[in-house]
Amino acid sequence: MVRKTKEEAEQTRKEIIHAARRVFHECGVSRSTLEKIAKAAGVTRGAVYWHFQDKAELFFAMREDVFAPLVERTDAYLLSECFDNPLDAIEASISEFFRVLEDSSVVREVFEIMISRCEYVGEFTSVEEEIGRPAQDFLAKIERVYRQAAERGTLRPGIDPLDAARDTWAFTSGLLHLLLSCQRASDLSQKVSAMIRVHMAMRRIAPA
Amino acid sequence: MVRKTKEEAEQTRKEIIHAARRVFHECGVSRSTLEKIAKAAGVTRGAVYWHFQDKAELFFAMREDVFAPLVERTDAYLLSECFDNPLDAIEASISEFFRVLEDSSVVREVFEIMISRCEYVGEFTSVEEEIGRPAQDFLAKIERVYRQAAERGTLRPGIDPLDAARDTWAFTSGLLHLLLSCQRASDLSQKVSAMIRVHMAMRRIAPA
DNA sequence: TTATAAACATTCATGAATGTATGTAAATAA
DNA sequence: TTATTTACATACATTCATGAATGTTTATAA
Numbered sequence: 001m002v003r004k005t006k007e008e009a010e011q012t013r014k015e016i017i018h019a020a021r022r023v024f025h026e027c028g029v030s031r032s033t034l035e036k037i038a039k040a041a042g043v044t045r046g047a048v049y050w051h052f053q054d055k056a057e058l059f060f061a062m063r064e065d066v067f068a069p070l071v072e073r074t075d076a077y078l079l080s081e082c083f084d085n086p087l088d089a090i091e092a093s094i095s096e097f098f099r100v101l102e103d104s105s106v107v108r109e110v111f112e113i114m115i116s117r118c119e120y121v122g123e124f125t126s127v128e129e130e131i132g133r134p135a136q137d138f139l140a141k142i143e144r145v146y147r148q149a150a151e152r153g154t155l156r157p158g159i160d161p162l163d164a165a166r167d168t169w170a171f172t173s174g175l176l177h178l179l180l181s182c183q184r185a186s187d188l189s190q191k192v193s194a195m196i197r198v199h200m201a202m203r204r205i206a207p208a
Numbered sequence: 209m210v211r212k213t214k215e216e217a218e219q220t221r222k223e224i225i226h227a228a229r230r231v232f233h234e235c236g237v238s239r240s241t242l243e244k245i246a247k248a249a250g251v252t253r254g255a256v257y258w259h260f261q262d263k264a265e266l267f268f269a270m271r272e273d274v275f276a277p278l279v280e281r282t283d284a285y286l287l288s289e290c291f292d293n294p295l296d297a298i299e300a301s302i303s304e305f306f307r308v309l310e311d312s313s314v315v316r317e318v319f320e321i322m323i324s325r326c327e328y329v330g331e332f333t334s335v336e337e338e339i340g341r342p343a344q345d346f347l348a349k350i351e352r353v354y355r356q357a358a359e360r361g362t363l364r365p366g367i368d369p370l371d372a373a374r375d376t377w378a379f380t381s382g383l384l385h386l387l388l389s390c391q392r393a394s395d396l397s398q399k400v401s402a403m404i405r406v407h408m409a410m411r412r413i414a415p416a
Numbered sequence: 417t418t419a420t421a422a423a424c425a426t427t428c429a430t431g432a433a434t435g436t437a438t439g440t441a442a443a444t445a446a
Numbered sequence: 447t448t449a450t451t452t453a454c455a456t457a458c459a460t461t462c463a464t465g466a467a468t469g470t471t472t473a474t475a476a
Contacts, residue, residue: 002441002454009453028327030238033433046455049435116328116336119236120389128324132390158414163406167379170403174382181328182340195378198371202410206366210424210471217423241463254425257465419476426469432462439456446449 013051016041017062025109028117029059029124056123063127066110070100071134078141086149090142091200094172098192101179108180115180139169146203156203164203171199221259224249225270233317237267237326264331271335274318278308279342286349294357298350299408302380306400309387316388323388347377364411372411379407 004012019041023032034055038045052058077093100107120128143165149155155164175195179188212220227249231240242263246253260266285301308315328336354369354376363369383403387396 002452004453005443006452012453026329028238028329030236030327031329035433044455045434047453050452050454054435119238119327120324121234121236121239128389135386135390159410160406163403166399166403167407167410170379170382170386170407171375172378172382173386174378174380174384176382177385178343178378178381181336182343191374195371195374198368199375199378202367202375210422212423213473214422220423243463252425253464255423258422258424262465417476420474422471422473424470424472426467428465428467430464430466432464434461435459437456437458440454441452442454443452444450446447 012041012043012047016043016048016051017058017065020058020062021106021109021113024059024062024113024117029055029113030119059118059124059127063110063114063130066107067134070097070107073100075141078145085154086145086152087154087200087204090145090168091196094168094196095193097172098175098179098196101176102189102192111176112180115177135169135173138172139165142168154205156205159203168199220249220251220255224251224256224259225266225273228266228270229314229317229321232267232270232321232325237263237321237332242266267326267332267335271318271322271338274315275342278305278315281308283349286353293362294353294360295362295408295412298353298376299404302376302404303401305380306383306387306404309384310397310400319384320388323385343377343381346380347373350376362413364413367411376407 016037020032020037023037023040027036032055034045034048037058038048041047048058052061074093074097077096078089080089080092083089083092101111102108114127114131118124118127143162146155146161146164146168150159150161155161175192179192182188224245228240228245231245231248235244240263242253242256245266246256249255256266260269282301282305285304286297288297288300291297291300309319310316322335322339326332326335351370351373354363354372357363358367358369363372383400387400390396
């Protein structure tokens with residue numbers, strides 16, 4: 001059983017990535033040996049080394065699989081011109097992010113690996129930068145949208161758009177980390193959507 | 209040169225802990241061998257094994273050294289009855305936390321290790337719980353203080369104390385993580401105190 | 417004063433993970 | 447049809463970290 005067809009080879013590549021995710025999640029990245037991953041994928045280390053140069057490359061592939069489409073989905077809301085109140089775009093975008101996180105165990109596993117099962121040193125320092133960039137981008141994007149809201153007069157008077165953006169930025173990051181690091185504690189996940197609504201409500205025009 | 213006096217032994221114990229912090233910070237916990245740590249401390253592995261059972265116990269000792277006094281310091285502000293506006297107590301407590309983080313490189317290193325240089329699996333899953341508990345406690349405490357503010361009428365009308373507490377909770381966590389994971393990016397540290405002030409201002413009574 | 421134990425250093429055996437080198441059977445191009 | 451790759455499996459050499467065992471010196475208690 002060697003020399004599979006191209007599609008079969010692509011299939012085993014994907015299975016290796018999936019197995020890597022499971023093993024990374026269970027053992028942590030540094031304790032995940034390529035032997036364990038190979039066994040979990042039903043292949044030998046030879047197959048892993050055929051498809052990936054080393055553990056780091058496998059890690060990057062696993063991450064890329066999940067990250068890019070997620071950013072695309074949330075940006076669709078954030079940059080959409082369909083909302084007449086820009087604040088709704090921000091709220092929809094953040095809600096969408098956490099909805100995906102709740103619905104997709106794959107996405108959740110990858111985030112849990114990146115947040116609490118990986119050490120960002122050596123070959124992995126670059127990962128931290130790659131994670132930092134979307135975060136920086138997110139700040140820039142919501143600042144722009146908050147500015148639109150200010151122009152249209154839907155942002156509560158007295159709130160600076162940049163200030164609002166930074167606060168929302170921290171809020172989102174914190175919610176993500178709290179959700180994934182103490183997940184079973186005080187079933188936070190049920191309260192996520194309410195927290196987002198409350199957070200945004202504080203910067204909307206006060207209801208008469 | 210063996211069989212030191214008790215004080216000297218205690219000194220080497222501390223030096224091992226300090227060395228561990230430096231090596232953990234540079235190499236990540238899993239790649240930090242006891243040999244590296246010993247060498248950095250100017251001793252051999254024998255000394256490390258004499259003072260600590262294994263790497264995990266050394267990690268716990270390093271963490272405990274820094275954590276307990278920090279919680280005590282921030283709680284002093286949070287639970288102080290000296291502020292006539294409870295919101296000032298919350299703001300002072302959070303400000304104090306980030307001030308220590310800025311001033312003490314030791315504290316900062318330990319937090320950086322725990323956030324981005326340690327994998328919470330195996331013997332280290334309990335660490336995550338130990339980190340989660342102060343976070344949970346913090347939520348409970350600020351909820352109580354927000355409730356006091358509501359009673360005294362200093363909390364902006366229309367804001368529920370529990371909602372405010374959860375939002376501040378996420379904000380604080382997010383700020384911490386953003387600060388430590390993308391530290392050099394966009395010199396966030398300069399903006400921390402302003403961000404805290406803005407965050408709290410949004411829940412104060414609007415200035416006439 | 418001496419016996420004991422503290423505070424390490426040194427040595428050793430073991431296992432585990434990595435990377436590479438080589439083997440091999442089937443797909444595919446010619 | 448045959449030659450050549452492809453897509454792996456298997457085997458091997460090397461390095462490295464760990465834990466335990468043992469050695470050594472000196473503080474300290476009796």
